[in-house]
Amino acid sequence: MRPLGASDPRQVGPYRTLAELGRGGMGRVLLGSGPDGRLVAVKLVAEHYVDDDGFRARFRREVRASRQVAGAYTAAVIDADPEAPTPWLASVYVPGPALHTAVARAGALGAEAALRLAAGLAAALVEVHRSGLVHRDLKPSNVLLTDDGLRVIDFGIARAAEGDGTQVTRTGALVGTAGYMSPEQARGERPGPASDVFSLGSVLVYACTGHGPFAVGSTPVILHNVLTAAPELGGLPEPVRELARACLAKDPAARPTPGQLLDRIGGVVPAARPWPPAVHAMIAAQQGEVDRLLHGAPPPGMPYPVAPTAVGQAPPAGPSRRRFLAAGGAALGVAAVAGAAAWATSGGEAKAHKSAPAKPAMRPLATLASDVPLSDLRFSPDGGLLAAIGGDETVRLFDVAARQPSGDPIKGGTGYRARIAGIAFDQTGGTLATAGDGVKLWDVKTRRQTAALTVPITRNVNAPGPAHAVGYSPDGRLLGGAGTDLIQIWDAHTRAPAGRIDLGGANIGSKVAFTGDGRLLVTPDHNAVKVYDVASGRQSGPSLLGHTGAVIAVLVSPDGRTLASAAYDSTVRLWDVTTGRAVGSPLTVDSSTMVEFLAFSPDGRTLAGGGTGGAVHLWDVAAQRPVGKPVGLGGEVTGVAFDSGGRTLATVTKRTIQLWDLAALTKA
Known part of the structure; x- marks a missing residue:
């Protein structure tokens, strides 16, 4: 979490902004509060999409469809403005680390937690598919682990950046996350519900091993493995291995539906704290940082309080953003709120900002x-x-x-x-x-x-x-x-x-x-x-x-x-x-x-x-x-x-x- 910079908006639609949660290729995400005091994650689209009329049309359509999904396992989209100078959307604030962050810092999940994860993902996909959507980009960074279970985020949103169907960019680089795509997506076909099930299997492998079932080498190598190689399932607990094997069938028709997956799992043991203690400690630390922010106290390592300013008001005096990043690095270790960092990076690590290129040294013909x-x-x-x-x-x-x-x-x-x-x-x-x-x-x-x-x-x-x-x-x-x-x-x-x-x-x-x-x-x-x-x-x-x-x-x-x-x-x-x-x-x-x-x-x-x-x-x-x-x-x-x-x-x-x-x- 980072303080707002001088150029950051203090208001987005009806939401007052409080801090920056993350940024990357698709844009940046701000923590905001609504008129009723409810916390939201406000996602601002990156500049290079602003002038793309095709993106705005897709964004509008996907937001409209995504708002139909409001199950217990999704972080619902509650507001959006595709026509704003900078298009934005707001989703429910949910404290919890993304799965990829939790595994990286707290270690792989054991059999019980992995089965709980599988059941939650299957239940989420039942809701998403029932609404007529296909997620298309289910991966560890789009799964949040929360105090009461999990949330799947960004169904349909990343597709607005891709266009219709899974595409290849002009440079030949696949849009999305190759290690978690289905074979039909790798072939450039339009994905269906079975593609999400294949991705679910890949996410399960990551949760138990820290790597995907095909994630070895460059993107083309990974895609080749997705299409032709058997998944690497070593290290998975036995009940999880069989679930993953069924999900990762090359033939979409051979994969179980999300409902059939729930039947195979057969129910999980109820638990007040569903995840390992280290994960719940991460959730508590993240919530504590937000509490300190809302009460005006600085998060650990931040030498001055963050006080949101009104529209047009100058930001509070204090050290520069560069000094904050140097002094407050501990604050940056907190996992993404409501999937903010996951959405901001959208399929990979956040890209470094480039300095503005020089202006033309001569006039064109x-x-x-x-x-x-x-x-x-x-x-x-x-x-x-x-x-x-x-x-x-x-x-x-x-x-x-x-x-x-x-x-x-x-x-x-x-x-x-x-x-x-x-x-x-x-x-x-x-x-x-x-x-x-x-x-x-x-x-x-x-x-x-x-x-x-x-x-x-x-x-x-x-x-x-x-x-x-x-x-x-x-x-x-x-x-x-x-x-x-x-x-x-x-x-x-x-x-x-x-x-x-x-x-x-x-x-x-x-x-x-x-x-x-x-x-x-x-x-x-x-x-x-x-x-x-x-x-x-x-x-x-x-x-x-x-x-x-x-x-x-x-x-x-x-x-x-x-x-x-x-x-x-x-x-x-x-x-x-x-x-x-x-x-x-x-x-x-x-x-x-x-x-x-x-x-x-x-x-x-x-x-x-x-x-x-x-x-x-x-x-x-x-x-x-x-x-x-x-x-x-x-x-x-x-x-x-x-x-x-x-x-x-x-x-x-x-x-x-x-x-x-x-x-x-x-x-x-």
Whole structure:
């Protein structure tokens, strides 16, 4: 718990704010009190969601649905305002540590407590499913241990950030918590009630062992294990092991329902204190901190009292927030109130705040505005059009010469089938391919769909599955679509299947990057890059090793000689495609930056990269060194592209596309 800062609101809707409980990727959470004195956890949405109209619509829908759930095992949503400048919601305040905090500090649960946990989770899911909801993100940080049992939080709320259906982000990173997702979620399918049961089994394993049943290695490795490996159930007490084994069946139809789970458990012994003593001590300490806050006394380690101020009133005098964090570290050890920290981190650890990027050092040639956030920028071959994926599940096209939108957006579908994960122009520029619900082809002039190509869901099952990336070979002969664990290839002209590359397991981060002649195809594989022979479908040569983090982006230069790869280790590496050897030393950016998008100039001499950190970087490919100064754009870079003449670089941040003179950038 932290004191309110000078910029923190003193009032959110009808709730007076008292302290900050947590923050992270989805936003921050404040402790508040209502007009009737009731305590609530007020959750403020992160800034990058504020301007996303699609998020607001999903947020509104999910809050409305979530308020229908008010069982004894849920922390109910009682108020919300999706239309506020900063959308917010308020849920019932429930003191108690999240399960992941309790296990980390008090140790794993024994058999009796684990069965009590299983019964409580099953009962909560009965209520959630009865209301027509699917939780989708049941995990240890979304389960609170309380004096009277447990509460499940955030059902349906995280889905507002995801969109409809379980998705893969533009970088190929799975949205959510991979170690607790079901196989059907890992395949990109829409989860049902049975998915929550699978997650329940994973949570049980964590409660008894301190780790999930598949949580070993990187996210792609975990997802592969979720899809194909037997769960690790060693260390579970016998009655709990059989429950977990039943929940973790790969086939959704083979899993018990929550009601059947309750029947198998057969009831638990009533207890006034349901959890181990150490957990109840954590609950008491947390409640004590809130009591001291409400009575004006400082929590342990805080050198001054927290006195909430009225709207517009200056905060109380006292040491700075930085000094509080240094002096009052003990207070930060208290578990999240009402799941606040769990909601704030939403699927992982809270991300470090980045310093604001520098303002642009020069003026762009032109600026194109959009009414929705954009990502994944592409020039048409003649340079006349720019295409980008819109945040409303459309493809937006812009007339470069006229500096304005061109025609109607392309909409990939409806509901969860509307997701668009990748785009590519064919060699003529007359056809645009989209990845999402398979691969779809569109006539650029009329915006009409001309074909729908099926990407098999796995190498062993030919049922339709999602596509996560799409790309044409530079010679225009081939089209590839990346699925869950394979890349399907078609003849670009006849659209007949022309090959299939088995990626050897779930690899949702896969990309489609052909070499110039279309003979080879390059794609990430965890921390490595693999090159495949298109004709045989087999790997060509050894994996390219060198990155220490998962590879985000791969791209082959127009002449087919150089491969560029970017990874979560904040490096970009260059490789000789023919020899498979690294070219020079890694190209580095600061540790707060991850390059997610790459683009080669048409002559292959310049490489552009952008992502987090708010700047575009340029490198001389032959000299393997930066050229010019990074161009600060004031926000996360979600796409970069060169025009066909190599004179203009296009960048996109949020709703703004900017066109830059490349010669001026390289001399800056």
